[in-house]
Amino acid sequence: MSRRTLNLDDTLYHYVLSHSLREHPEQTALREVTAHHERAGMQISPEQGQFMAVLARLLGVRRAIEIGVFTGYSAMTVALAMPSDGYLLACDISEEYTRIGQPYWQRAGIASKIDLQLAPALETLDARLAAGEGGSYDFAFIDADKRSYDGYYERCLQLLRPGGLILIDNVLWDGSVARPAEEGDVDTLALQALNRKLHDDARIDVSMLPLSDGVTLARKR
Numbered sequence: 001m002s003r004r005t006l007n008l009d010d011t012l013y014h015y016v017l018s019h020s021l022r023e024h025p026e027q028t029a030l031r032e033v034t035a036h037h038e039r040a041g042m043q044i045s046p047e048q049g050q051f052m053a054v055l056a057r058l059l060g061v062r063r064a065i066e067i068g069v070f071t072g073y074s075a076m077t078v079a080l081a082m083p084s085d086g087y088l089l090a091c092d093i094s095e096e097y098t099r100i101g102q103p104y105w106q107r108a109g110i111a112s113k114i115d116l117q118l119a120p121a122l123e124t125l126d127a128r129l130a131a132g133e134g135g136s137y138d139f140a141f142i143d144a145d146k147r148s149y150d151g152y153y154e155r156c157l158q159l160l161r162p163g164g165l166i167l168i169d170n171v172l173w174d175g176s177v178a179r180p181a182e183e184g185d186v187d188t189l190a191l192q193a194l195n196r197k198l199h200d201d202a203r204i205d206v207s208m209l210p211l212s213d214g215v216t217l218a219r220k221r
Contacts, residue, residue: 072101172214
């Protein structure tokens with residue numbers, strides 16, 4: 001028995017995957033292709049993706065937001081967990097990265113659920129708020145530039161319905177958040193400030209999990 005989260009060595013990590021992971025073949029293919037990308041570290045882990053999919057099913061997610069698409073593995077994961085009429089607003093600025101995943105979305109039969117918007121995410125979210133979409137989404141996943149996390153969080157909170165869930169990625173930042181940030185390290189400083197803010201934010205129920213690089217769950221009250 002343990003009162004703390006276990007540290008996973010390679011043997012235990014592979015045990016977790018072999019006894020838990022259930023991927024669509026196109027998910028596996030896209031993950032393996034992305035593993036050879038020069039920015040492969042930007043992709044979520046498969047166990048995090050499966051966790052997100054289970055949450056989406058538990059919540060009955062029909063409308064979701066993703067901020068930071070990269071090659072599209074996480075978007076595919078959430079879209080597969082939604083019903084046939086599900087809608088995922090996917091925000092990114094890179095046509096180069098996002099086009100990698102689009103053939104896999106097509107072959108998995110979920111491309112019609114994903115509305116890819118290639119523009120600064122704050123602009124996209126502000127436009128949706130101005131269009132009256134506040135309170136109409138069930139789920140949001142934030143995994144983009146860290147210095148903008150607070151802005152993404154505030155807008156997603158407005159766009160979500162009460163009981164909706166925001167997942168925020170990289171909140172542990174390879175452990176850097178637990179140490180004094182070096183001068184000019186704006187990403188670590190931004191994450192530290194957001195983590196403090198979320199802990200005290202009465203608008204949400206919150207749980208920070210040591211999953212992958214740290215994931216915070218924020219449920220809108």
